[in-house]
Amino acid sequence: MPSPVVLVADPLPAHLTAELAADFDVRHCTGSDRAQLLAAVPEASALLVRSATRVDLEVLDAAPRLRVVARAGVGLDNVDVAAAARAGVVVANAPYSNVVSVAELTVGLVVALARPILPASESVHAGHWRRADFQGVELAGSTVGVLGLGKVGELVAGRLRAFDMRVLTHDPHVRDDALERTGAQAVALEELLRQSDVLTVHVPLTDATRGLIGERELSWAKPGLRLVNTARGGIVDEFALAQALKEGRMAGAALDVFEFEPPLSSPLLGLPGVIATPHIGAGTAQAQERAGREAVRAVRQVLTGGAPDPAA
Numbered sequence: 338m339p340s341p342v343v344l345v346a347d348p349l350p351a352h353l354t355a356e357l358a359a360d361f362d363v364r365h366c367t368g369s370d371r372a373q374l375l376a377a378v379p380e381a382s383a384l385l386v387r388s389a390t391r392v393d394l395e396v397l398d399a400a401p402r403l404r405v406v407a408r409a410g411v412g413l414d415n416v417d418v419a420a421a422a423r424a425g426v427v428v429a430n431a432p433y434s435n436v437v438s439v440a441e442l443t444v445g446l447v448v449a450l451a452r453p454i455l456p457a458s459e460s461v462h463a464g465h466w467r468r469a470d471f472q473g474v475e476l477a478g479s480t481v482g483v484l485g486l487g488k489v490g491e492l493v494a495g496r497l498r499a500f501d502m503r504v505l506t507h508d509p510h511v512r513d514d515a516l517e518r519t520g521a522q523a524v525a526l527e528e529l530l531r532q533s534d535v536l537t538v539h540v541p542l543t544d545a546t547r548g549l550i551g552e553r554e555l556s557w558a559k560p561g562l563r564l565v566n567t568a569r570g571g572i573v574d575e576f577a578l579a580q581a582l583k584e585g586r587m588a589g590a591a592l593d594v595f596e597f598e599p600p601l602s603s604p605l606l607g608l609p610g611v612i613a614t615p616h617i618g619a620g621t622a623q624a625q626e627r628a629g630r631e632a633v634r635a636v637r638q639v640l641t642g643g644a645p646d647p648a649a
């Protein structure tokens with residue numbers, strides 16, 4: 338009997354896909370190339386993806402043999418989970434794999450918005466010594482608003498407390514133990530914006546959170562707000578954010594994620610005060626290893642019998 342086909346649609350550590358190749362027919366495609374994905378998926382029993390591959394109804398309809406979609410990462414906004422469930426396809430993500438990496442990048446972006454480290458370095462490399470051009474602000478004593486106190490939000494809150502920042506949060510499902518652990522104070526969304534010097538976004542992208550930070554919310558912002566988004570594009574309205582920055586109502590923004598990636602037509606590209614990174618929150622060796630390993634384990638569990646163990 339031929340081995341089940343495992344289709345790897347986004348880059349994963351090569352030693353992990355090599356392990357799978359011992360037992361399965363591992364094939365590769367570029368999942369962000371729709372034609373390639375639709376051509377390859379009909380044979381697949383398992384589909385391994387990261388965030389760049391969209392697994393929607395069209396893909397599921399084209400994949401009659403598919404039994405599992407394994408997402409090597411946290412966010413499931415690129416997978417139609419309800420349609421997969423209707424088709425009897427297991428969807429497994431790796432919910433703890435990269436949260437430390439994302440939290441660490443977030444803290445780095447918070448610091449980079451307060452202290453212009455990279456522009457100052459570029460200036461010195463260019464032969465200048467302009468100390469007065471690179472004045473920043475202290476984080477200690479200022480307030481950070483954490484939008485979404487889940488796994489990443491909690492890690493970020495704890496790390497920013499160590500900078501002596503006051504931590505506020507808005508999260509309709511916030512747990513008391515998370516508030517206790519972080520010392521965060523829960524407030525309404527409007528209050529979060531009115532009081533925060535830094536707003537950091539850690540909610541998933543869903544129908545309920547798309548455009549959660551838009552023109553109205555940014556009109557509430559404390560003057561000089563600095564915003565960090567390492568969660569998902571689409572949660573913060575890029576046009577409203579660009580407008581607030583252009584009008585000087587906000588001091589800066591750091592974005593790891595964009596509504597369309599790459600963000601070739603984003604109004605934020607090229608704006609002063611905007612730091613942009615190419616969705617690298619999970620881009621560490623440790624996070625990629627953990628996420629890939631969890632995804633591979635899910636594939637094995639489904640293809641060799643039994644659903645994945647969510648606690649594994």
Ligand SMILES: NC(=O)c1ccc[n+]([C@@H]2O[C@H](COP(=O)([O-])OP(=O)(O)OC[C@H]3O[C@@H](n4cnc5c(N)ncnc54)[C@H](O)[C@@H]3O)[C@@H](O)[C@H]2O)c1
Pocket residue numbers: 410411412413432435436439484485486487488489490507508509510511539540541542545546549567568569593594616617618619620
């Ligand atoms: N940049 C990256 O590479 C990267 C990597 C990992 C995760 N992420 C993103 O980060 C997101 C958060 O990850 P997580 O592990 O912390 O998820 P999580 O599920 O642990 O936490 C999300 C939190 O958001 C809260 N929330 C939901 N709707 C809300 C709303 N309307 N207002 C306020 N809070 C709301 C939830 O109650 C929950 O506490 C993921 O969904 C993913 O999109 C990005």
Ligand SMILES: O=C(O)CC[C@@H](O)C(=O)O
Pocket residue numbers: 387388389409410411412413435616618619620
């Ligand atoms: O594909 C990636 O590495 C990004 C993953 C990240 O956004 C996540 O949600 O885990």
